[in-house]
Amino acid sequence: MTVELGNTGIRIHQSRIRLKYNWWLGNVGTKFYQELRDRSKILGIKCVECQHVYVPPKENCPKCFRRMEKWEELGATGTLKNFTVVHYSVPLIQPQKPPFGLGIIQLDGADSGFIHFLGEMAPKNIKVGMRVEAVFREKREGNLLDIKYFRPAQI
């Protein structure tokens, strides 16, 4: 569709690209997602050389390149290392309605940061260093959103 912009006489052609993709999870991603779905468990993977546990898990270590094969079952609790509260709305990419909290969580037993939503906490109460715990959905599909969000850890 060709459109004129105001009185400028400038014409633009409006269209869209609709693309579907089937992204491969790889063996590591498959196992990670299956454990989320089937057992509500968060799995990390350890580089035995660097002694570093990554979550989400990956094929090989970003630091030393070696293939990683040692799986670690992590807790659902961790420490909030960083966060933001998103105030702008882009419905096409945001599964949550703003304002919503996004946090980087260091899960107990992991060394890397795990990014996810923050829930059951008012934005002004979010504090770096607070203890948080994952809340899983009742119906899980086998992806990152099987975790609904992280909320303040209930002792």
Next chain:
Amino acid sequence: MHKVAIVGVAQTKYERISPYSHEEMTFEVTTKALEDAEMTIEDIDNSVTCCNDFWDGRTISCMGITESTGSSRVPTTNVEGDGTYGLLMGLMRILSGHFKNTLVVAQSKGSIGMPALITNAIFDPLYERILGLDAINTAALQARSYMMRYGITEEQCAKVSVKNHKNAKANPYAQLPLDITVQEVLKSRMLAEPIKLLDTSPISDGACAIILEEESVAKKRPKKPIWIKGVGHCTDTYHLGDRELSGVSVLQSAAQKAFHMAGIQAPKKEIDVAEVYDAFSYMELMWMEGLGFCERGGGGALIDSGITEMGGSLPVNPSGGVLSAHPVLAAGLARVAEAVLQLRGEAGARQVAGAKVALAHGIEGACAQGHCVFVLGS
């Protein structure tokens, strides 16, 4: 390293919605860069374009500007990354010994697509994209990480925005020349805490072209050749959760390579002017540290000191920087173009008097995953 100089530069006026198409923008800067160098398209023996498929809405997007950059006539390649990386490729092509010059053209029109969706697509579809991460909310994470670590304040970040928008008033190419105060920045609309609207670069359309030539030919051009004294680049790991977001080791590594090549030992003293990639206000403070213009954690104190203002001992972003115009891919090349104008003495109202050594910096990826640093000298 053999000597290679920049002999021609051109930029479009940067705008939120440019009336010009990709072809028109790139034809304009290609033609003007050739005029600037007093060359014709027949003189060009190869080209490097910087185009990105998502931003242009075209697979192998560089094909869309093949004709308008004269690239259908010569060996051409595309660098799908910031213009500084395109310049690096252009430099390497000459250093290979196979080419005497390279035309480098970088462009994008942020107005044609949906930038939030495009930057969302930077991220891993399985673990990051699915959360709605984009350039702004991830920058917010980096900003908080940096500010928490070193006690940098929102006011200090706001000062960068005030400085750069004010500097933009002297730059005819800039999109957002503004007279604003720190208070106005702090009160501007919150996007993702702690980043507010006036801490953020705009969506822009624009293009930039630079012509490089090797020494023997460059010396014959009418304008003073501006020499590439040093270059360095370095890239961090990809997944945000694996990165040290508050650190600048990656930039430091890139900068040190460039300084070493250029024979620079004390960057703060020896660099006369710097153009850095301030996509967000906090970033300029971080980059000051990574470039060695202050110690780690000293970015806030540096902006407070006034050293990086126009009139200070090391003006940063006299052009207004990326905060004042952010044509993706072109913005890094524009930093180089601005540095060239400074060293030629052609920077008009934004001229830093007597500038002889300049630094230009570009980034790529989310939260500046990669950095590319150039040192230029007259």
